[in-house]
Amino acid sequence: MNNDTTAPAIELKGISKAFGPVQANKDISIRVMPGTIHGIIGENGAGKSTLMSILYGFYKADKGEIFIGGQKTEIPDSQAAIAAGIGMVFQHFKLVENFTVLENIILGAEDGRLLKPSLAKARKSLLELAAEYELNVDPDALIEEIGVGMQQRVEILKALYRQADILILDEPTGVLTPSEADQLFRILGRLRAEGKTIILITHKLREIMEATDTVSVMRRGEMTATVKTADTSPEELAELMVGRKVLLQVDKTPPTLGDVVLDVQNLRVVDEQGVERLKSISLNVRAGEILGIAGVAGNGQSELLEVLGGYADGTGSVTLNGEAIDLTGKYSDGKTRRARGIAHVPEDRQREGLIMDYSAWENTAFGYHDDPAYQSGIFINNAAIRQDTEEKMERFDVRPPNPRLAAKNFSGGNQQKIVLAREIERNPDLLLIGQPTRGVDIGAIEFIHQQIVALRDQGKAILLVSVELEEILSLADRVAVMFDGHIMGERAAGETDEKELGLMMAGVET
């Protein structure tokens, strides 16, 4: 495949790893040449993270060999990986919030018992690194005071400070604005130019196409293909990932607008620390319409969903079909909201939408466990719920279709389908839906998007919150951008683009 005489920076030969009965990696071989950006793409649960964890010494492979720079290398733990020149930037940063940038960088790599010499040394090399790779950060800033984009740079610097030649980035753009992501890719390009090898793990086809030289596709624990990025297309990659043709565009007709279902006026939310999270927000959603709320995570979207979903207090006025909704007090809870016809697919299905230790059938009743159909006398009618769950699983193609299996044992996409089936099939007037496809595989994304559009076409109002601009643009009929607790502006989905929305997401008036 490669006639180059230089040894690959990383070569994996026949890596296999099983967790109990689950074969997470099956005979995986991969060659990554030095000075390239190599993408690894695959659905959730395809085994990308397991493979990288093996490379970084978190797991030990059952079979197979690792070669670093042509040398066979054993990586029993992350110390060995660092020694071999491998650095990892995790999806969830591993930084100490109340330490400075400098302190985080030397954490675990201090030499000697006294901090001062280490800090001085780190400061010096930090400046050198910053000059070399255009990775500018303030060494004395506290982590909690800098943005996520900066925090990610600190993670990269941490790896470089430990003399990493190979950088693994796991879903690095999940928390970034489009422009921050562009900056990251510029930095990666710079690192590549300096001879570093980069492995980029992502599920976003666009990033693969933009940033990588070669790309490997994983499906169900196997490496299905490795191709030059220039020779492939998003459609081909999607097909390789899922194993069948996938519609990347959502098919939808123009909306048929009805009356205003949800009307929000001057909604304010102040959190427990007294910080104003929502600053007098006004918006409305009509029947038969999807209103998309775009924005970088943490700009008030979660609070908006929480207060509309009934589990955070707010002030202002919210009406549903013209009738006021209580924002505080006894009648401001999830139960009352559901009774009024508001269904809610929360942003974080693992913390809110599901009880991970509950079985699928117990989760199907969750929030609706008051439903008389689920009762028999003073007891819960378990059999009836199980029956209902079985039918819902069938309609929403949940796999495996076993109502007794605990929620934690389903894949992300199937968990989301369980939540979606529960909420959509209640035939709500308004559906609140947050990050509908976060951590969901492409095959399921397509299905979930179809369900949302189908609900819209039945004349329901949908408030969609997503940090994925692509998702907002393909689903929403109208887009509102949130920044720092207020709405920067609204656009009709057809009359805007990623660039304009990206600027609004960064707080720039357009």
Added chain:
Amino acid sequence: MDVMPKWAEVVLVPLISLLLAAILSGLVILAIGEDPIAALKLMIDGALGSTYGWGYTLYYATNFMFTGLAVSVAFHARLFNIGGEGQAMLGGLGVALACLFIPWPHWSLGLLGAIVLAGAFGAIWAAVPAYLQAKRGSHIVITTIMFNFIAAAVLNYMLVNVLRPKGAMDPATARFPEAVHLPTLHDILAPIGISFSKAAPANVSLLVAIVACVLIWLLIWRTKLGYEIRAYGHSESAAKYAGISPVKITMIAMIISGALAGMMAINNVMGEAERLVLNATEGAGFIGIAVALMGRSHPLGVFIAAILFGFLYQGGAELALWTSIPRELIVVIQALVILFTGALDNMVRMPLERIFLALRKGGN
């Protein structure tokens, strides 16, 4: 996919833990120069070798069933009720008031009245820490512990200054009237031709405890309330999303828990002592924590674990009586059992999971 089959999870793990605790206890006994085999034989003989021994074992087990259930119900809502001891003391006060001041025509009515009052007193004693937790965020572990001390002081005051009969030297109430003496297992089993020791204190409360196990099972796994309690215990954020009120669940779970702990008093106060004395609970409230841990907060598990601890209590008492093994060592043995079955659970579980994994792979 669960790694271990269910039977291994619920039977094998506790069994191996117990075995380890037994071996270690044996070594300790050996170290002080006694014969562990003889000691074990003595314990088994003393606790299970006669209906007299059984009577005591079951009597202790009854206490532990109530307190173990109490801790379990709170556990399901992820509340750690360490106040079972205090709640049981207050339950004792409730029983004493019911028995001394209401002229019951028959023991069965007296028992019902005592259950209600004991439960109510225990529930009130648990409700205060629950309220402080739900509304003020005062940690329930701290407040329930403190309430144990307050309960002991309240009881002391009541017995010394209010309930002590005139002229009595003993800080205890008068004996309860004949009408509220509960039938012992001897009285219950005699009509069906089984002869059971007359001297043993096991009484009709055992049956109440078993009924309580069944009712709590129904409550936790078959009712909406139990569903909400477990949901809240698994994930507070999810419970909020669903509209389950944390305040309501905290209050209700603790009230049920406190009531169960309080009801223990029908066994030790009404069934055995037939008057209220100081320190009537004898630490049963704390043993309840171990029982709930070992029983995995499942009523059937609690039932079995309670009998095991009943055996340890009675066998230990026999050991102290007949050998030179000091009473303190019995506590060491009990502590080892608690340590292995509760705290060191993973020590047994992890290797066992690995074995099952290897077996399954071999089978493929």
